[in-house]
Amino acid sequence: DTEVTQTPKHLVMGMTNKKSLKCEQHMGHRAMYWYKQKAKKPPELMFVYSYEKLSINESVPSRFSPECPNSSLLNLHLHALQPEDSALYLCASSQERQGSQGRQETQYFGPGTRLLVL
């Protein structure tokens, strides 16, 4: 099973709402990621969790709050978002292993949550 699942698929929220995005993987991967992707732009890294601890925060505004309750789950809590935060939010997971080309850490992405902030 190489699947990363994300819920919900679509989300519409007002600027005063609080909502959460959920990501789940059952591949035993030790690292999980949140990316943000605006239309016709490449994904941009937001957060990295390694062994359930936050290891990278790419200077993301505090209205985005990540949480890793266990090794299979990653949440992104949203509060007081702005319309410019409307985007596709992608989750990914990875595990380092040795391959034929040396050390390899392939990231597996979910299908994303499409967020619209009104």
Add this chain to the structure above:
Amino acid sequence: DAKTTQPNSMESNEEEPVHLPCNHSTISGTDYIHWYRQLPSQGPEYVIHGLTSNVNNRMASLAIAEDRKSSTLILHRATLRDAAVYYCILIERWGGSEKLVFGKGTKLTVNP
């Protein structure tokens, strides 16, 4: 910032080979070259990666220049399903974690 440069777009015909170039002139000796692609309305997916020598897998081949300052992703027979944005990425390690820093990528159009 992304450390790779790619053409914005390329076009191919179905069942013909496609060569997608990537320049990474500032690559260091330990940087791996990774390729991911993103099909419409999907998350990115891993295609292939390499360090120094050429690589083949079931999806594609990766040809790496001898000086490692450029590489080429080769799709041997393009299908309509290969229409996607292809990203060439140098992996950055930061505090024990790896970062994928996506550049703008190459949008591949496959004509029937």
